[in-house]
Every structure is written in C-alpha cells, then in structure tokens.
Amino acid sequence: MRYVILSFLGLFLIGCQRAVPTVGVIASYQKLVPQVVNKTVSIDFNLSYDSLFSYVSLQEGKVFFDSKNQPGVDFPLTLRAIQRPQVQIRSNGVVGIKLPVQVDARPSIAGINTGLIQAKSNLLLDLTWNWKDINHRDIRDVIFSYSWITQPEMRVLGFPVQVKGIVEPLIDRQIPEIQSKFTQQLSQITSMGSLTRLVNKLPMSFETPFGKIRFQGADIDMKDLIFQTHGLRGKLLIRTALALTDSVSMASSSKLMELRTSSNLLPFRLELSYRRLEDLIKKYPQFKNYQFKLSADTSSIFVKLNAIDGKKAKASIRLNPMLIDSAIIGMQVKSIDLEGVPFFVRGHLKRKINQSISQFRFSGSESLLALNQNVIGLKLADGHVSFQRLFFTDSGIGILGEIKGNWELRK
Structure with a gap:
C-alpha cells in the first residue's frame, strides 16, 4: 500500500x-x-556570415571563377578561395566583400606560353544593397578590384621570378569580364530559385525534452535584410x-x-x-x-x-x-x-x-x-x-x- x-x-x-x-x-x-x-508571425532573424557563406558554398577551396570556356578571357585563369570572405559595411547602403584567393594563370605573350604563374590576392567586391522584401530588392553597382597578398611569380629553372609587370596588364584587361561574371553569380545567388533553396536549409525543426518541434509547411518572406558586423539581420514573416x-x-x-x-x-x-x-x-x-x-x-x-x-x-x-x-x-x-x-x-x-x-x-x-x-x-x-x-x-x-x-x- x-x-x-x-x-x-x-x-x-x-x-x-x-x-x-x-x-x-x-x-x-x-x-x-x-x-x-497557419498564421503569419514575425521572427527576428540573425544569420552569421559563417552560416551564410556555408549555405552558398563559398568556402575555403571553392573555385568560383574559371576562365575555361569563358568568352572574353583569352588565357587560363582560375580563382580559388583560400579563406572565407570578410564583409565590410560602408556608408549609403554599400557593402564590401573581401575574398582572399589563390590565383593560377597561364598567359601567353606573343604566342608563347609563359608557364604557370601563381599568386595570392584579395578580391574586393563593392555593391549597393537595398532589400525591402522578397519582391522589392535592389542589388546593383557591382564594382570589382583586387590587391596582392603575395606578388605573382613563376618558376624559371626552379627559381621564383616575380612577374607582376607581366600579369597585371593581362588581368586588368579582363576585369570587365570578371566583374560581369561576378554580377551573374550574384544574380544567381539572389534568384528566387536559389533563395528558396536557402530558406529550405534554415533550421525549421528543433530538439526539445518532449521531442522534436517543427514549423509545418511554411510560406516565407524575407524583410529588411541588412548586413551588420557579424552577420545578416532582418525579419522572417512566416505563415506557419x-x-x-x-x-x-x-x-x-x-x-x-x-x-x-x-x-x-x-x-x-x-x-x-x-x-x-x-x-x-x-x-x-x-x-x-x-x-x-x-x-x-x-x-x-x-x-x-x-x-x-x-x-x-x-x-x-x-x-x-x-x-x-x-x-x-x-x-x-x-x-x-x-x-x-x-x-x-x-x-x-x-x-x-x-x-x-x-x-x-x-x-x-x-x-x-x-x-x-x-x-x-x-x-x-x-x-x-x-x-x-x-x-x-x-x-x-x-x-x-x-x-x-x-x-x-x-x-
């Protein structure tokens, strides 16, 4: 008893x-x-840059530019990320993105292949960002530039020879094409299809002491997205x-x-x-x-x-x-x-x-x-x-x- x-x-x-x-x-x-x-609820949204760049597959080792089969680039040129990008907040809605890369090029001078030229560079991308909601967003004025981390060099009889004077004119001539390529990639990343894939990677289920809770089939709008020091901030309107x-x-x-x-x-x-x-x-x-x-x-x-x-x-x-x-x-x-x-x-x-x-x-x-x-x-x-x-x-x-x-x- x-x-x-x-x-x-x-x-x-x-x-x-x-x-x-x-x-x-x-x-x-x-x-x-x-x-x-379902009802529509507003959720404050903070996405760290580590998570953001992971979602868009912009990580160390990623080759995001390859001139092979690219019209307008007349020599082999690849740009491979060696670190994750750094975001810099400027005035008037301008966002700067700095990406350290490995540069591999095989230019030809007077029809003669110079061999492999390598360097490390910071790629600098400035753009104007104005995002109100999923149907009202303005990303424009993409400007590309670069600076050297290590000078371009090639090997001659096993010895390094700096060839900055040869490489820079060749790359400067390709900047409009590279900038156009970046603009296309940015448009692809912010397209409805890519954004839909992105929101479907966001966490929508969470472990609790009682089991797993989840947001059931949701309609989502992304409101007032702005770049800040540590990540992307905004609001998610979710009908769920x-x-x-x-x-x-x-x-x-x-x-x-x-x-x-x-x-x-x-x-x-x-x-x-x-x-x-x-x-x-x-x-x-x-x-x-x-x-x-x-x-x-x-x-x-x-x-x-x-x-x-x-x-x-x-x-x-x-x-x-x-x-x-x-x-x-x-x-x-x-x-x-x-x-x-x-x-x-x-x-x-x-x-x-x-x-x-x-x-x-x-x-x-x-x-x-x-x-x-x-x-x-x-x-x-x-x-x-x-x-x-x-x-x-x-x-x-x-x-x-x-x-x-x-x-x-x-x-």
Missing part, C-alpha cells in the same frame, strides 16, 4: 504546481488530433504553425512569397503519445521499481499500476484531462479500482489518490521555460501560452493553442 501511494504522488506531482481545480472544460475524445490553421508529434513525417518544403501583415501569435499543435509520456516518467528514479501503463478508450484515460518487489497491490484509475484555464491543464478522477489492498483502508487510500491527482497541474509557462532552456537557435521573449482546446485519443494527448511573444531565430 505504501508503494501505491508514493507512486501516484510522484506520477502526478512531478514538476506540478499545487492547487485544487474547481471548474474546467473536460477534454473530448478524438480519433485524431485536429490540425491547426508549430507542431510537436511523435510521428515521423516528411519534411515539407517552404515557399517564398510576399507577405504583408503579421502578428506575434503563433499557433501550435502538441501531440504526446502515451508511450512518450511513459518514457518521460520512467526517467525519474522513484519509478524504477514500478510497472505502469497508460492507455485510453472513448470515455477516459486509463492508468494501470502494478507494484512489484513482492507487493501485490495494484491500482486501475480512469482520468479525465481538464482545461482549467487558458494556460493550465489538470486531471479529474473518474474512478479508482484497487486490488490487493485490505478493505478497511481502501476508502482512505482512494481519498489520498484522488486528492493527489486533483492537485496535478501542467502549466504553459513551465513549457515555455523548458523550450527556451533546451532549444538551440530559436528563442522567445515575453512569451505567453494560451491552451485553447484539449483532446485525448487512443494513442496520446493533444493540445491546440497559440504562443504569443517575440521570436528570434539565430544560426
């Missing part, structure tokens, strides 16, 4: 606030937890909802489109299976000596507890989940059946169990705290949870609601 009391006290009081429910809305049975309707389920679902792709209005209310759909609830409970040491099972039928949730270690006491309890207010969920006892307990203490034990279960609370504020402490990349400030509808199914518990607050996504 002592084990039964302890187990139920632990099962329904771990992490819960103590209060007795007075009124509430009892959860309804559903075969499946209903879907939620948060979902947390045990079921494995195919990742849905996001679409880019202009979105004009937004709010700070994000709908969510939480579905926890009885199996996951059991796994979470089993992590607590006080339950290691007990076997219990959660299940449900169309009328209520059923809890069956088997005491072990030679104890014959068992309990079968039927519960009704209850929405007490907009941010608190409790439990209502429907029935208690005991086995292996002397009849003269059954009444007392039932009252104890009923009192313990009635004190159960699941708080939305505690859920938000767990998310902010455990989710990497997605943060919520001034958050508030509103539980709007509560369900139980044959396989788990479902909650529909909204989260209000200021969202931030960092990568």
Whole structure:
C-alpha cells in the first residue's frame, strides 16, 4: 500500500504546481488530433556570415571563377578561395566583400606560353544593397578590384621570378569580364530559385525534452535584410504553425512569397503519445521499481499500476484531462479500482489518490521555460501560452493553442 501511494504522488506531482481545480472544460475524445490553421508571425532573424557563406558554398577551396570556356578571357585563369570572405559595411547602403584567393594563370605573350604563374590576392567586391522584401530588392553597382597578398611569380629553372609587370596588364584587361561574371553569380545567388533553396536549409525543426518541434509547411518572406558586423539581420514573416508529434513525417518544403501583415501569435499543435509520456516518467528514479501503463478508450484515460518487489497491490484509475484555464491543464478522477489492498483502508487510500491527482497541474509557462532552456537557435521573449482546446485519443494527448511573444531565430 505504501508503494501505491508514493507512486501516484510522484506520477502526478512531478514538476506540478499545487492547487485544487474547481471548474474546467473536460477534454473530448478524438480519433485524431485536429490540425491547426497557419498564421503569419514575425521572427527576428540573425544569420552569421559563417552560416551564410556555408549555405552558398563559398568556402575555403571553392573555385568560383574559371576562365575555361569563358568568352572574353583569352588565357587560363582560375580563382580559388583560400579563406572565407570578410564583409565590410560602408556608408549609403554599400557593402564590401573581401575574398582572399589563390590565383593560377597561364598567359601567353606573343604566342608563347609563359608557364604557370601563381599568386595570392584579395578580391574586393563593392555593391549597393537595398532589400525591402522578397519582391522589392535592389542589388546593383557591382564594382570589382583586387590587391596582392603575395606578388605573382613563376618558376624559371626552379627559381621564383616575380612577374607582376607581366600579369597585371593581362588581368586588368579582363576585369570587365570578371566583374560581369561576378554580377551573374550574384544574380544567381539572389534568384528566387536559389533563395528558396536557402530558406529550405534554415533550421525549421528543433530538439526539445518532449521531442522534436517543427514549423509545418511554411510560406516565407524575407524583410529588411541588412548586413551588420557579424552577420545578416532582418525579419522572417512566416505563415506557419508549430507542431510537436511523435510521428515521423516528411519534411515539407517552404515557399517564398510576399507577405504583408503579421502578428506575434503563433499557433501550435502538441501531440504526446502515451508511450512518450511513459518514457518521460520512467526517467525519474522513484519509478524504477514500478510497472505502469497508460492507455485510453472513448470515455477516459486509463492508468494501470502494478507494484512489484513482492507487493501485490495494484491500482486501475480512469482520468479525465481538464482545461482549467487558458494556460493550465489538470486531471479529474473518474474512478479508482484497487486490488490487493485490505478493505478497511481502501476508502482512505482512494481519498489520498484522488486528492493527489486533483492537485496535478501542467502549466504553459513551465513549457515555455523548458523550450527556451533546451532549444538551440530559436528563442522567445515575453512569451505567453494560451491552451485553447484539449483532446485525448487512443494513442496520446493533444493540445491546440497559440504562443504569443517575440521570436528570434539565430544560426
């Protein structure tokens, strides 16, 4: 008997606030937890330059210019990145990008191939950046220049010979073509197709103590993007909802489109299976000596507890989940059946169990705290949870609601 009391006290009081429910809305049975309707929410967006250049594959070793089969460049010339780019913020919306590269060239002079000439150079790219939203963005005035890190040289009989005077006129003659190539690559990177691939690489799912949450199939607009010292900053307008389920679902792709209005209310759909609830409970040491099972039928949730270690006491309890207010969920006892307990203490034990279960609370504020402490990349400030509808199914518990607050996504 002592084990039964302890187990139920632990099962329904771990992490819960103590209060007795007075009124509430009892959860309804559903075969499946209903879907939620997506809404447009604004999320502050910060993308580090390391992540940005990784997404566009501009990393060390990347060959981003090769004159082979390029019209207008009359000698073999390749430019290969030896470091990640550095971004410099200038005035009047001008952004500077400095990229250290390895230069390999094989120019010909008077029809004679000079052999391999190598050098290291800083490529400097200035451009005007004005990004309002996905349909109103202006990237123009691309200007290319360069400076030497190490002087151009070639090997003659195994000895290095500097040939800056030969190479610079040849490269200067190709600057318009190189600049045009950079402009084309920039246009390709900022095209709708490339941007769609980029947003589909952004983190849209996050690990939590309760499982993985994800933004379900989203429409996205990228607003007011500006370059700052450490990364790209702006706002993402996302028409979506948060979902947390045990079921494995195919990742849905996001679409880019202009979105004009937004709010700070994000709908969510939480579905926890009885199996996951059991796994979470089993992590607590006080339950290691007990076997219990959660299940449900169309009328209520059923809890069956088997005491072990030679104890014959068992309990079968039927519960009704209850929405007490907009941010608190409790439990209502429907029935208690005991086995292996002397009849003269059954009444007392039932009252104890009923009192313990009635004190159960699941708080939305505690859920938000767990998310902010455990989710990497997605943060919520001034958050508030509103539980709007509560369900139980044959396989788990479902909650529909909204989260209000200021969202931030960092990568």
